[in-house]
Amino acid sequence: MKYEEMKAEANVSTVMQFVLLGFSELPNLQWLLFGLFSIIYIMILIGNSLTIITRLDSALQKPVYFFFLANFSSLEICYVSVTLPRILVNLCPQDRSISMLECSIQMCFFLMLATIENFLLAVMAYGCYVAVCNPLHYPLVLNHRMCIQMAVDSWICGIPVQTGPICQIFSLHFCHSNQIDHFFCDVPPILELACGDTSLHKLSVYVVVLLVGTIPSVLILASYRKIISTALRLPTSRGLAKVFSTCSSHLLVVLLFFGSATITYLRPQSSHSPGIDKLLYLFYTIVTPVFNPMIYSLRNKDVLTALRKLLLK
Template sequence: MVPLIDSFPQMKSEEIEAEDNISTVMQFVLLGFSDLPNLQGLLFGMFSVIYIIILTGNSLIIVITRLDPVLQKPMYFFLANFSLLEICYVSVTLPRILVNLWTQDRRISVLGCATQMCFFLILGTAECFLLVVMAYDRYVAICNPLHYPLVMNQKTCIQLAVGSWISGIPVQIGQTCQIFSLHFCNSNQINHFFCDIPPILKLACGDTSVHELSVYVIVLLVAAVPFMLVLASYSKIICTILRLPTARGRAKAFSTCSSHLMVVLLFFGSGTITYFRPKSSHSAGTDKLLSLFYTIVTPMFNPMIYSLRNKDVIAALRKLVLKN
């Protein structure tokens, strides 16, 4: 009986040791651009200017679409929502990047990291859906102009906008909880400038293939399917444009559509490539470059492409400036 009693402390100590080997990480370190020590000041200045441009450009669009009577149309209602979404989307990641560059303190708590990822994913999903809604709005306006006032009435517009904002909330909260339920035992250093799924999964212990599969399925539903719907809408729009009687009308419509499609391809393309690649093929440099496009570059150019090439928006902006 004695050997059996003595074996219990030994078994307990082995269990404690095993738990220590898969200890839960209490905080992460966002390495960001730490591999460019001589460029920290330049990067801080560059990202500060970009953030100001994004805030100013999108805020102007929100203000003029609210104040100008000419812009009280569904297209500009969605544009104002899109601009507000871009401000929120960028503000989830860019202020943190600026703080890290300024203070050189790159630590972030697990809760802070999870919160950043959750809001980033929710707002990214909202952007995917809102781009579909905006493409649908243009499809109805160009392909079914007689039915446009009836189809895109105020109630429908509000429902589509609210649906775009909230549809991703339950899915992305669930996905964030699933990812942060993993054990992180390899390292606490995230080789990225914000808490994104691919670099977080790299730090997880054991087999993460089930989690990767769930990421693929969710990306398929919230990004790939909306992307196909946007392309389908614009293909119908282009077919309708080709039947326009005047060359000037065709050129104008093509100019607008090509600009919109460029933004859509940049946003969906870079995001889809990032999340659809298997974990083994991810490289930190490529992930950072791709994520720069869908987190910073497209929000910076969206106001110019979606708005400042629009004559009504330019006229409203001119009135606002002259009034002040």
């Protein structure tokens, strides 16, 4: 299906919907991609749902599992559901149009959930720090009430941080084109379509990205500095192995999430190209949520035991 590029010259407000080009440059692979992304989506839903259900096991009624299993897996399901269903819709009937309202809602939820994930990873790092550095105080510091409070704060903090920049972006006029060379509504491709000088808006977006990335990163690094310092003082290799088993899952998730986000958003402008950008965004938004349930399960004996019990039932 051929889409005409809309121009707005006399009236810059005529662009009221966008066209997500997605993978239109691969017309012969549309159904293959549809099948592949459908399988990935089902895997993410099943993997994270099983991770949430395992928390019902009596052996997993601990704060660390509350953070790792219930909250983070719920977040991953929401996070992927913002982008993947839209990709499937674009691939199947070839209707790639999206209204400005739908585009703004998608962008809003995507950025809010990404921000929540940043802060939730920082909260998890604090949980690992308490477990390793203050194990005797662990039940008192991370009691049930504190866990709920920290989880709720992580979810709430993402809402106001991203609302302002999104309102700013969609208050702009779009006159260059209505075609977004991307598979979902994200900030950089949308700003490329705006009229006039958008350098101030781009600067404000980078400031927000740096803030929501830097603050959790500093908290995570501070927690792991204390954890490593404590681990190095342990007299036996057994204690070191216990520290590694406690924190390794979280550390792998942090490296995967922040590493892919840094490469995706903070690369030099000269190295950007539509094809590479789409691959990096796919890894950041879709591939990492596939790995996360595997990391939780395969690196944790308690979770594996709970999963076996669940599957046997």
